[in-house]
Amino acid sequence: MPELPEVEAIRRQLTVSILDRTVERVRVHRRDVVRDTHGRRRGRLTDPQLGVDRRIRRVDRRGKQLIIEFDHGQGLVIRLGMSGRIEVGDAGRRRSVPPHRHLAWTIAGGSSRSTLRMEFIDPRRFGGIHLFKSPEDRDQRVLRNLGPEATLIDGKALGERLKASRRAIKAVLLDQQVLAGIGNIYADESLFRAGIRPERPAFDLNEQDLERLAASIRTTLEHAIDAGGTTLRDHRLPDGSAGTFGAGHLAYGRSGQPCTHCRKSMNSGIVAGRSTTWCEFCQR
Ligand SMILES: [Zn+2]
Numbered sequence: 575m576p577e578l579p580e581v582e583a584i585r586r587q588l589t590v591s592i593l594d595r596t597v598e599r600v601r602v603h604r605r606d607v608v609r610d611t612h613g614r615r616r617g618r619l620t621d622p623q624l625g626v627d628r629r630i631r632r633v634d635r636r637g638k639q640l641i642i643e644f645d646h647g648q649g650l651v652i653r654l655g656m657s658g659r660i661e662v663g664d665a666g667r668r669r670s671v672p673p674h675r676h677l678a679w680t681i682a683g684g685s686s687r688s689t690l691r692m693e694f695i696d697p698r699r700f701g702g703i704h705l706f707k708s709p710e711d712r713d714q715r716v717l718r719n720l721g722p723e724a725t726l727i728d729g730k731a732l733g734e735r736l737k738a739s740r741r742a743i744k745a746v747l748l749d750q751q752v753l754a755g756i757g758n759i760y761a762d763e764s765l766f767r768a769g770i771r772p773e774r775p776a777f778d779l780n781e782q783d784l785e786r787l788a789a790s791i792r793t794t795l796e797h798a799i800d801a802g803g804t805t806l807r808d809h810r811l812p813d814g815s816a817g818t819f820g821a822g823h824l825a826y827g828r829s830g831q832p833c834t835h836c837r838k839s840m841n842s843g844i845v846a847g848r849s850t851t852w853c854e855f856c857q858r
Contacts, residue, residue, distance in 0.1 A: 575654070575655065575656045575657075575700075575757055575758075576638060576654040576658070576659075576803070576809055577638055577755060577756060577757035577758075577759060577760050577803075578635075578637060578638055578723075578724055578725065578754075578755030578756065578760070578795055578799075579760065579795055579798030579799045579801075579803040579804070579817075579819065580654075580798075580802075580803030580804065580809045580817060581635050581638050581639070581640050581654065581755075581803075582635055582725075582799045582803075583799055583801075583802040583803045583811055583817060584640060584659075584660055584803075584811060584812060585633055585634070585635045585640055586799075587662075587811050587812045587813060588633045588640075588642075588660065588662065588812055589633045591662050591690060591812065592630050592633065592642075592662065592681055592690065592692060593630055593631075593632075593633055594629060594630065594631075595629070595630055595681045595682055595683070595684060595687075595690070596627065596628065596629050596630070596681070596682045596684075597624075597625035597626050597627065597628055597630065597644070597679050597680070597681055597682075598626070598627075598680045598681065598682050598689070599621075599626060599679070599680040600621060600624040600625065600626055600677065600678070600679050600680075601677065601678045602619065602624070602676070602677055603675060603676050603677065603678070604676040604677075605619075607676045607677070607694070607696065607699060607701070607702045607703060608624075608677070608702065608703045608704075608705065609702060609703070609704045609705065610623075610705055611623070611705050611706060611707045611711065613704070613715070613716075619705070622648070623648060623705050624650070624677075624679075624705070625642070625644045625648075625649075625650070625679065628644035628645045628646070628648070629644065629645045630642060630643075630644060630681070631643050631644060631645055632649075636651075636717050636720060636723070636754060637717075637720050637721075637723065637724075637750055637754030637755045638653070638654070638750075638754070638755055638757070639651050639652065639653055639717060640652040640653075640654070640660070641712065643709070647707075647708040647709055648705070648706065648707060648708070649705075649706055649712065650703050650704065650705060650706070651703070651704040651706060651712060651716045651717065652694065652701070652702075652703055652704075653701045653702050653703075653704070654696070654701045655696060655698065655699070655700030655701030655702065656698045656700040656701070656808070657696055657697045657698040657700070657701070657807075657808040658694065658695070658696035658700075658701030658808075659694075659695050659696070659808060659809065659810050660692060660693070660694060660695075660812050661692070661693045661695060661810070661812055661814065662690055662691070662692045662693075662812040662813065663690065663691055663813075663814075664688050664689075664690065664691070665680055665681075665688070665689040665690055665691040666688060666689060672693065672695050673695075673697070674695050674696060674697040674699075675693050675694070675695045676694050676695070676696060676699075677693065677694040677703065678691060678692070678693045678694075679691070679692045679693075692812075697808070704716045719750075719751050720750055720751065720754040721735060721749075721750060721751050721752045721753045721754050722735070722753065722754065723754055723755060724753045724754060724755035724756050724760075724791055724792075724795060725755065725792060725795050725796070726792075727753060727788050727791060727792065728785075728788050729781065729784040729785035729786075729787070729788045729789075730784075731788075732753070732784050732787060732788045732791075733779075733781070733784045735752045735753060736752070736776040736777070736779070736784075738776070738777040739775070739776040739777060740775050740776070740777060741775065741776055741846075742772060742773045742774065742775065742776070742845055742846050743765065743770060743771075743772065743773075743774050743775070743776045743779065743787075744761050744762075744765060744772035744773065744845045744846045744848070744850060745845070745846035745847075746776045747761045747764070747765075747791075748761055748846055748848070753791075755795070756791070758826070758848045758849070758850075759804055759823070759826045760791070760794055760795060760798065761848075761850075762825040762826040762850060762851055762852065763794045763798075763823060763824060763825055763826055764787065764790045764791040764794045765787070765790075765825070765852065765857065766824050766825035766851075766852060766853065766856070766857060767790035767793065767794055767824065768783070768786045768787040768789075768790035769786070769856055769857050769858060770783060770786070770787055770857055770858065771852060771857040771858060772845040772846070772850050772852050772857070773845045774858075797819065797822065798817075798819040798822075801817055801818045801819035801822065802815065802816070802817035802818060802819070803817030803819055804817050804819045804820045804823070804826075805817045805818075805820060806820065806827075825840065825851045825852060825853070826851055827851065828840045828851055829841070829842035829851045830842075833853040833855070833856055835853065835856045836853065836855050836856050838853065838854070838855050840852065840853055841853065841854050
């Protein structure tokens, strides 16, 4: 499922293609993937709420959520869920309609630039589009209860967020109210890099551990963003290309393979209800 690096890589590519352009039309092929400004799946949608005749003023991200803001402060929070993606291409180029395409926007080109088509595709439909009325509505309703951005965390702030929790450190890292953006892949990668065992209780981490973990989270996420994220199956950038960070994984998906540090075999098991890979010798 897309985590912070995948969504940030998508955001960066989208910014280049759609920022400052105006939406001409929208087609909603599947109504129930959109929630109106009251959070309802069956409310009435208007074209301006979906961006029609509006200029795309910002393309943002908060944790694992993508945000498209139009003139007047209205906009969309896009949750990619398990398998969601955004595709952008030349609207004039004829091609087959991708399966599981739920919404399609036609975006004006402006002088000498071609008209674009932006599509939201989500086979498993755990994702969705949440409309907001204003930036305040977005932050206080749609995105409420999110912790600080994982890319900005330092040891001190991380310690404050953990609040002497008895939960396993991996469980705490996955909790979006504690820290926004980390899922299963980047929890395993960050804990490996920091040399911290995933099942260790959070309260057991001292100041040095917290500093090391915060630095590992930042480094891991930065490298992953630069690589366009990890493509296991569904993740694609808006131009259709895959993320290449999978080749750089040190822990995730490497069960039974030699540890990149000590060469002993990597362990796996269930921690925080999720499949987890770690090195028995390098992570304490
Ligand atoms: Zn090792």
